[in-house]
Amino acid sequence: xxxxxxxxxxxxxxxxxxxxxxxxxxxxFLAAAGGVVxxxxxxLLRLAGGRVLGAVATGYVNLMRSLPLVLVIFWFYFxxxxxxxxxxxxxxxxxxxxxxSSLLTFTLFEAAxxxxxxRAGIGSIPRGQMAAGFALGLTYRQVxxxxxxxxxxxxxxxxxxxxxxxxxxxxxxxxxxxxxDFMGAASxxxxxxxxxxxxxxxxxxxxxxxxxxxSQGVRRLGGRIAIIR
Amino acid sequence: MTYNWNWRIFWExxxxxIGTYWDMLLGGLxxxxxxxxxxxxxxxxxxxxxxxxxxxxxxxxxxxxAAWVELFRNIPLLVQLFLWYFVLPEVVPVALGxxxxxxxxxxFVISAVGxxxxxxxxxxxxxxxxxxxxxxxxxxxxxxxxxxxPQTYRYVLLPMAFRIVLPPLTSEMISTVKNTSxxxxxxxxxxxxxxxxxQEFSFQVFEAFTAATVAYMVVNLxxxxxxxxxxxxxxxxxxxxx
Amino acid sequence: MRLAALALVLLALLRPGTAAAEDLTGTLQKIKETGxxxxxxxxxxxxxxxxxxxxxxxxxxxxxxxxxxxxxxxxLDMPGLKVTLTPVTGSTRIxxxxxxxxxxxxxxxxxxxxxxxxxxxxxTYFLTASRFVTKEGTAVTDIDSLRGKAVASASGTTNIAxxxxxxxTWKLGxxxxxxxxxxxxxxxxxxxxxxxxVMDDVLLASFIAGSKTPGxxxxxxxxxxxxxxxxxxxxxxDPAFKQLVDGATSSLFRSPEGRVLYNRWFxxxxxxxxxxxxxPMSPQLERAFQNPTxxxxxxxxxx
Numbered sequence: 001x002x003x004x005x006x007x008x009x010x011x012x013x014x015x016x017x018x019x020x021x022x023x024x025x026x027x028x029f030l031a032a033a034g035g036v037v038x039x040x041x042x043x044l045l046r047l048a049g050g051r052v053l054g055a056v057a058t059g060y061v062n063l064m065r066s067l068p069l070v071l072v073i074f075w076f077y078f079x080x081x082x083x084x085x086x087x088x089x090x091x092x093x094x095x096x097x098x099x100x101s102s103l104l105t106f107t108l109f110e111a112a113x114x115x116x117x118x119r120a121g122i123g124s125i126p127r128g129q130m131a132a133g134f135a136l137g138l139t140y141r142q143v144x145x146x147x148x149x150x151x152x153x154x155x156x157x158x159x160x161x162x163x164x165x166x167x168x169x170x171x172x173x174x175x176x177x178x179x180x181d182f183m184g185a186a187s188x189x190x191x192x193x194x195x196x197x198x199x200x201x202x203x204x205x206x207x208x209x210x211x212x213x214x215s216q217g218v219r220r221l222g223g224r225i226a227i228i229r
Numbered sequence: 230m231t232y233n234w235n236w237r238i239f240w241e242x243x244x245x246x247i248g249t250y251w252d253m254l255l256g257g258l259x260x261x262x263x264x265x266x267x268x269x270x271x272x273x274x275x276x277x278x279x280x281x282x283x284x285x286x287x288x289x290x291x292x293x294x295a296a297w298v299e300l301f302r303n304i305p306l307l308v309q310l311f312l313w314y315f316v317l318p319e320v321v322p323v324a325l326g327x328x329x330x331x332x333x334x335x336x337f338v339i340s341a342v343g344x345x346x347x348x349x350x351x352x353x354x355x356x357x358x359x360x361x362x363x364x365x366x367x368x369x370x371x372x373x374x375x376x377x378x379p380q381t382y383r384y385v386l387l388p389m390a391f392r393i394v395l396p397p398l399t400s401e402m403i404s405t406v407k408n409t410s411x412x413x414x415x416x417x418x419x420x421x422x423x424x425x426x427x428q429e430f431s432f433q434v435f436e437a438f439t440a441a442t443v444a445y446m447v448v449n450l451x452x453x454x455x456x457x458x459x460x461x462x463x464x465x466x467x468x469x470x471x
Numbered sequence: 472m473r474l475a476a477l478a479l480v481l482l483a484l485l486r487p488g489t490a491a492a493e494d495l496t497g498t499l500q501k502i503k504e505t506g507x508x509x510x511x512x513x514x515x516x517x518x519x520x521x522x523x524x525x526x527x528x529x530x531x532x533x534x535x536x537x538x539x540x541x542x543x544x545x546x547l548d549m550p551g552l553k554v555t556l557t558p559v560t561g562s563t564r565i566x567x568x569x570x571x572x573x574x575x576x577x578x579x580x581x582x583x584x585x586x587x588x589x590x591x592x593x594x595t596y597f598l599t600a601s602r603f604v605t606k607e608g609t610a611v612t613d614i615d616s617l618r619g620k621a622v623a624s625a626s627g628t629t630n631i632a633x634x635x636x637x638x639x640t641w642k643l644g645x646x647x648x649x650x651x652x653x654x655x656x657x658x659x660x661x662x663x664x665x666x667x668x669v670m671d672d673v674l675l676a677s678f679i680a681g682s683k684t685p686g687x688x689x690x691x692x693x694x695x696x697x698x699x700x701x702x703x704x705x706x707x708x709d710p711a712f713k714q715l716v717d718g719a720t721s722s723l724f725r726s727p728e729g730r731v732l733y734n735r736w737f738x739x740x741x742x743x744x745x746x747x748x749x750x751p752m753s754p755q756l757e758r759a760f761q762n763p764t765x766x767x768x769x770x771x772x773x774x
Contacts, residue, residue, distance in 0.1 A: 005406035010232035015526060068410035071421050071441055077563075078434050081570040082232055092501060093571035095509070098557065107343070154651075169305035176414065178514065178558045178652070183307060188514065188522065191654040194661065194683060196315045204308045232569075244632065246639035265510060315662075333621070382618045416648055426649075429562050429627045432589050 005195055012189045020185030021206075026167040027181065033108035035167070036160060038107060039114025040149070046119060048140065057115075064112035069173055076105040077177055100177050102171075110167050117163060121156035122148060151227065158222035165214050169207065182206070182229045205213075238433045239440070250427050254437075257423030258444050263418060264340050264407040271345025272405060276352025281382060283353065284360045294353065301350035306343070306411050313343045314415040340412035348405050355397050359390030392463050399456035403449055419443055480502055497709035498548065498574050503725065508543060510536050511573035514558055515654035517572035517598070517677035519701070520578040524743040527558045531736040533734075535596055535720060536703060537579035542719035560652050562627025565589055568706055575716065576704040579653075579674060581629045582767045583699060585669045591707045594720040594763040595700035596770055598755050599671040601630045604660060604679065611666055614693045615641070621654040623648040623665035630669045633695040655677070660688075673750070675751040680746045697769035698755065721763040 009016075023092030045057040064072070080101060084094030096104070123165055153160075172183040180188065183203055190199035239251040247253065275297075282294035301309070314335070318326035332338065362388060371381030391398075412423035424441035428434050495503050502508050512528040513520040519532040533556070544552050557573055564576045568590055582592040603622065606612045611620070614637065624631035627651045638645045648665050650656035657678045659665040668675075672690060679688045703720065705713055723729050730752070735741075737750040752760075755772045764771065 019526065063446070066407075066446050067442060068407040068421060068445065070410040070413065071438065071445065074421070074425065075438055075442075078428075078566045078570060079438070079503075081572065092497075093569075095501075095505065095571045097509075097555075097572070153384065153618065160453070169303075172305040172307045173411065175307060176651075178560050180558075183305070188526065191515070191658055192522070194658070196658070196662070197319050200308065200311045200316050204304050206310055207305055207308055208300070208303045212299060244635055244639075246635075319662075327663065330662065331621075335664070414651070416650075422649075425562065426626070428566070430632070432565065434566055462652070 004198055005193075006198055008189065008193055008195045008198050012185075012199075015189065016059070016182065016185045019180055020182035023099075023179070024168065024171045024181040024223070026184075027102060027106060027171050027174075028164065030103055031110055031171075032164045032167055034103075034107035035110035035114045036118075038111035038178055039116075040118050042111060042115035043118040043122065060117055061112045064109055065116075069109060069170055070176055072109050073102070073105050073173060073176060076108075077101045078103060092159065098174075098177065102174050102177070102179060106167065108171075113163055114160065117156055117159050118152060118222065121152035121159075125151055126154060128222065154225055155227055157225060158218050161216065161218045161221070165218070168214075169211065172207075232435065233433075234435070235431075235433050236436055238436050240428075243427070244430050245426075250431065250437075253427060254374045254420065254423050254440050254444070257418060257420040257441075258395070258448075260337075260417070261406065261409050261419040262448070263339060264344070264412065264417065265402075267341035268344040268409070269402055269405050272348035272352050273345060274348035275394070277356055277387075279349060279353035280356025280360065281387070283357045285378065294357075298350045298353050299345050302354075304415075306347050307414060310339065310412060310415050313339045331412060332453050336415050336417040338411065339415060340409065340417045344405060344412065347408065348401060351401055352398065355378060355394045355401065356390060358397075359394035360386055363389055374461055389394055389465070392465055395456065395460050395463065399453065399460075402456070402466055403452050405447070406419050406448055406452065408471045494713050495547075498706060498712040499715070501571070502543065502552070502574065503547050503549070505553075506549070507555055508540060508575075509555045509557055509573045510540075511559040511564055511567060511576035511578065512556045513560070513578035513652070515652055516579035516674060517681065518741050518748060528558070529742065530577075531732065532579070532596065532701070532703070534732055534736075535723065536575065538723050539575070539703070539716050539719045542715060544714055560627065561625045564627070564704065568704060574706075574712075579671060579701055580704045581671075581699045582702045582765065583629060584767050585632075586704075587707075587767060589707065591705045591709065591713055592700075592702040592765050592767070593705060593713065593716040594724065594765050595702050595759050595772075596720070596724070597673065597701040598698040598753065598759065598769075599673045599701065600698045601633050601669055601695035602672040602675060602693065603667040603669045603695075604657070604675045604688050605667045605691070606660065606663075607687050607689050609666060611724040613691065614695070615643070617645055617667060618643045619645070620666040621646045621648055621664065623650050623659040623668045624670065625650050625653045625656045628653075628670075629699070630671065632694070634669045637695060657682075667691075673748075676747075676750070677748060680748060681744060698772065699769050700759070700767065700772065702765060717763070717765065724760040724763045733760075 017085050040060060042057045046061075072130050077098075079223050081093035084090070084096065085092060088094065129147055129151070130143055138146070156191045165182060171181055174181050175187065178184065186199045186203040190196045240249050242248065243250045243253045245253060248258065248284040279294045279297045282290040283298070285291070310390055321329070329335065367389070368381060371385045376384065409417070409419050410421040413419060413425070420441055424437045427437040431437070512530075512533055514522050518530055520528060520530040523529050524683070540552065541556055545552055558574065559567055559576060559578070564573075564578070565586070567573050568576055577580065582595065586592075603614075603617070611617060622634060622645050624634050624647065631647070631649065634645070634647060637643065638647065648659055650659060653670060653674055656668045658668060660668045661682065672694070675690050679685050679690070682688065703716060705716060723732070733752055737748050737752070740747045759772055766772075
């Protein structure tokens, strides 16, 4: 192919960013928020949930961490409606749209990774903190909620944010479902106009810019909020 | 609409003619393992080099290492594979590009190289962390003994660094296996792609994906056990990792 | 605990509506209760169901389905019925129809007996055979000359199934490249990665017409099958909904509006690049429009 038409990027900017990037970013933030909350719950279950719940939580984390994200995406997209039907005893499969399905997929998948980070964070807090909390007469829940977890999040924030950047990159995989995220949008334009080189290079440059800037930001943030023990 | 279960589907012949559906999935698993092994070799080789480059006392070397790591870490794997597969043949000279495109096993080779480079950034960071965890005295002792820098790395620093970072490298290796599934987008017929094909031909969605899930879990378990054995064999008494 | 609450909420939503006087079943009940109908559309099946310049789904099949939606609105007495167009691909359309994500699929889906084990089809709106496209100047002329070459096709289509079967029976040793969708399969030929691409001939004609150098391509004379019918795809075992769709399509095809709709997409310039496919209605399709049928048998249309 002779001659690259870089104007195609300019012409499709609104579609790429307003449709594609907006989907990617929305999915990233919502899945990260949900994943952190769920991940913290799972980490706590593993630590203090008793034998059965702890085993379930551990099994969940090991399962999610041993499967490729692509496979999990397919699982959820095709099978969640059936699972919903079975779980709620409905007469027909529960209708789940593309966005809801991807949100559910990424939240549940990343929760396993977030839970490992939170668990490591809890493990890094000196044991004296728990003991001091109990000595002050606080219940386990109060100690966790007011003493331990705030420290965990402060120490682990850089790692959690790095995992969020990884999540942002992973959202490109919704391509396999023909969902229009940023990469999907770039692909659609590329295939429609036959401009593969221009669009894919542009997509790579944008992803690089966003992720690099974000990771530099995280590095700087980590320096500022670190707790010196 | 209720789903029709049919676990006997695995023994039925697949339309592709190479045997049963079970054989089809097995073929996919073999491809997955082959690509993972190749990609891991590439990742280890390049990751080692780049990790070492980031720790040598040369500004240029450190910049090269940092650039490599940042480049391959900040672009999603899917985009990287597309660049290798679609963009590279178009920007090189026409004859080379045509040869690339006519390669029968293009997806296989591209996946191995692409995934290998992607993982090499992470391996490089691990190696750098491992080298950084060593006391400064090790390097100085090497110089004092009259060893050149390459010799110091080869005989003193790297052996210890690898033993320290073996656990994180295990999870990177498992990541490599999982990442091969992304290559189905450039036409690599690996396990996940085969499970999809099985689903398309036989309409048995649950069965196909369950088989693929179990296969990945088994591979994961085998890899973890292998690495744990390796860790036990190479551990150095007196070090935290031991 | 939370599951029970969720179950209660969902059961409350799923209770039969009080508006309809008669009992609705299946998809009709679902549409009435959810207040929306979800239609599966394709992204590159020109001119049946594809995305225009602004990424909006348009096409011949999409228009037919909109007529069905009008009939739905009348039947369920829901003038404000919400219509959602969801993109599907060749390989996701059947699972998504089965699991309820879409209610009907309007694209370039071939009606054949194998698929009828999983889904149902409505009246035929087009007839097309699988052929392959190659670049002018290659030595590939008929199916046999594909021996040992790289041939592309979209996953989940009848084309790739037919290609696989022929490859096996004639022992051609073809390296089959699976593409995600029709556009990508054609792109593999355009960029020289595949020697040929197997697709329905009407879609091939559209891709060639829309490519940068239309004269550089050639559609084979050899076909992998007889002309097979395209229809709207519906869930199986849902007679009430099928009856509605059949009725709407039947009255559309028999009326002059059906002819006008056909001409709009096949004999006039179509977006996004104002290309005219110049494909007048074949006699077989004329007959199928006069006597709407959902038959999957290609011979039925030759009589």
